[in-house]
Amino acid sequence: GAVVSQHPSRVICKSGTSVKIECRSLDFQATTMFWYRQFPKQSLMLMATSNEGSKATYEQGVEKDKFLINHASLTLSTLTVTSAHPEDSSFYICSARPPGEVSPLHFGNGTRLTVT
């Protein structure tokens, strides 16, 4: 089955630093990947749609200068949280859909970010 790999699984950083999270589709090419954020006991919130070779599409209220997305190849998208603050602490999950209109989203294992 389709596999999405996300790295790192857990990161602790200091306020003001930047953190990069990688998302790879291991056995399929993904022109589009999705980045979600999930706070404790809440549902998934779509942050942005990452498009290979073009700019990402951000959801309303998500700062594009703070959450930098790069989708440089058909199998890799990265999310960089810049100048992190404690309120950015959350569970970040990427996902991708194999080719085919009815293919479900497959999720990476998520990254638990803690900003101190």
Added chain:
Amino acid sequence: GQNIDQPTEMTATEGAIVQINCTYQTSGFNGLFWYQQHAGEAPTFLSYNVLDGLEEKGRFSSFLSRSKGYSYLLLKELQMKDSASYLCAVKDSNYQLIWGAGTKLIIKP
């Protein structure tokens, strides 16, 4: 606006059957998905319905009625490992996924 409703929490007994309901109001419909999410982990795909009726996959079944904007996930022979959150998501006319808040299922021995 677009909306998906699921119960916040449900409790069931090991070995029993539980039905988790999902109602939706979306701009268009292009399929409904159920995902399972264990605490601290990413969601995993369970089922997909685009036509009315029941889709069965082992202990899990999912039902859809498009005219009623309604779906349910049926879990049989409950096991302790089924304790998780179950997320309902609908793909709208723009093929965007709209997520429900999830139903936390607690299984008791």
